[in-house]
Amino acid sequence: MGAGNVGASCAEYIALKRIASKVVLLDIKEGFAEGKALDLYQTATTLGFNTSIEGVTNNYKATAGSDVVVITSGIPRKPGMTREELIGINAGIVKSVSENILEHSPEAIIVVVSNPMDTMTYLALKATGLPKNRIIGMGGALDSSRFKTYLSLALQKPANDIHGMVIGGHGDTTMIPLTRLASYNGVPVSQFLSQTALEQVAADTMVGGATLTKLLGTSAWYAPGASVAYLVDSILNDQKRMIPCSVYLDGEYGQNDICIGVPCIIDASGVASIVSLDLNAAEQEKFNQSAAAVRNMNDALQTVL
Numbered sequence: 001m002g003a004g005n006v007g008a009s010c011a012e013y014i015a016l017k018r019i020a021s022k023v024v025l026l027d028i029k030e031g032f033a034e035g036k037a038l039d040l041y042q043t044a045t046t047l048g049f050n051t052s053i054e055g056v057t058n059n060y061k062a063t064a065g066s067d068v069v070v071i072t073s074g075i076p077r078k079p080g081m082t083r084e085e086l087i088g089i090n091a092g093i094v095k096s097v098s099e100n101i102l103e104h105s106p107e108a109i110i111v112v113v114s115n116p117m118d119t120m121t122y123l124a125l126k127a128t129g130l131p132k133n134r135i136i137g138m139g140g141a142l143d144s145s146r147f148k149t150y151l152s153l154a155l156q157k158p159a160n161d162i163h164g165m166v167i168g169g170h171g172d173t174t175m176i177p178l179t180r181l182a183s184y185n186g187v188p189v190s191q192f193l194s195q196t197a198l199e200q201v202a203a204d205t206m207v208g209g210a211t212l213t214k215l216l217g218t219s220a221w222y223a224p225g226a227s228v229a230y231l232v233d234s235i236l237n238d239q240k241r242m243i244p245c246s247v248y249l250d251g252e253y254g255q256n257d258i259c260i261g262v263p264c265i266i267d268a269s270g271v272a273s274i275v276s277l278d279l280n281a282a283e284q285e286k287f288n289q290s291a292a293a294v295r296n297m298n299d300a301l302q303t304v305l
C-alpha cells in the first residue's frame with residue numbers, strides 16, 4: 001500500500017530475493033503504481049526472477065487474499081521535519097488503508113511502515129481490532145541495520161560479522177541502540193571500542209534517518225525497503241528470525257497498551273513471541289522514557305480513533 005520510494009524498493013527486494021510469488025503495488029496516485037510495477041517487472045528477464053508484479057490505483061480487489069500487506073502509504077519526512085509532525089496526515093491514511101485491506105484480505109498480517117511508525121502501528125491495531133500477533137511495526141529492523149553499519153565502520157570490520165539490536169521507539173530521541181549487547185561474532189564490541197566510540201555509534205544511529213533525510217531531501221528508501229523485505233521473508237517463509245519490531249505490549253518490559261520496539265520471533269503467524277531481555281537499570285530507564293514519549297504521541301490519536 002503506497003508505491004512510493006519505500007514501497008517500490010521493498011517490492012524490488014522481495015522479487016530479487018524470491019521472497020514471494022506475487023506482489024501487488026497499490027497507490028492513490030493515478031497510474032503511479034502501474035508505472036512502478038511495469039518498470040520493475042521489466043527487470044525480471046535481466047535480473048532473473050519470477051515474482052509477478054502488478055500495480056493498481058486504489059483497486060483493493062486486486063490485493064484480495066494477500067498473506068502479508070505492507071503499509072507505506074503516507075507522506076515522508078522533509079528536511080527538518082520530525083516523524084512526529086507527520087502524525088495528523090498519516091493517521092487518516094493508515095486507518096482507511098488498514099480497513100480496506102481487511103475487507104479483501106481478512107487473514108492478512110499487516111506490516112506498518114508509515115511514520116510515526118509506533119503510533120501508526122497502535123492505530124492500525126485499534127482501528128482493525130486484529131489480534132496483536134498480526135500487526136507488526138517495522139522500524140527496529142532498519143535502526144538495527146544502521147546500528148550494525150555504524151559499528152562496522154567504527155570497528156573497521158565486515159558488517160555481516162556484527163550483531164546488535166535497537167529497541168524502543170522508532171524516533172531520533174526514543175530509540176535505544178543496545179551497545180552493551182552488541183557483538184563482533186559473539187565477542188562484546190566493548191572489547192574493541194572505547195565507551196566514547198560506542199556513545200558516538202549510538203548517537204549516529206539515533207539520527208541515522210535524519211542524516212539521510214538531510215542528504216537526500218526526503219527520507220531514505222534502500223535500507224527501509226530492504227528491512228521490510230527481510231521482515232516479510234521471515235513471515236512468508238516461516239523463518240523464525242529474531243527481529244526488533246513494534247508490537248503491542250501487555251505487561252512485557254513493564255509496559256501495557258502500547259506498540260513499541262522489542263525483540264520478537266517472527267514466523268508465519270506474525271509475532272510468534274516476544275523475547276525478554278535482561279535490561280540493566282539504565283537501559284530499562286531509557287525504555288521507560290521511550291515508552292512515555294510514544295504514549296504521549298498516541299494521545300494525538302484520540303480524534304482519529
Ligand SMILES: NC(=O)c1ccc[n+]([C@@H]2O[C@H](COP(=O)([O-])OP(=O)(O)OC[C@H]3O[C@@H](n4cnc5c(N)ncnc54)[C@H](O)[C@@H]3O)[C@@H](O)[C@H]2O)c1
Nearest residue numbers: 002004005006027028073074075076113114115138139224
Ligand atoms: N518505519 C520506517 O523505518 C520508515 C523508513 C522510511 C520511511 N518511512 C515512512 O514510510 C512512509 C513512506 O515513505 P516514502 O519515502 O516511500 O514516501 P513516498 O512519498 O515516496 O511514498 C508514499 C506513497 O503513498 C501514497 N499514498 C498516499 N496516500 C495513500 C493512500 N490513501 N492509499 C495508497 N497510497 C497512498 C503516495 O501517493 C505515495 O506514492 C512515510 O510515512 C515515511 O516517513 C518509515
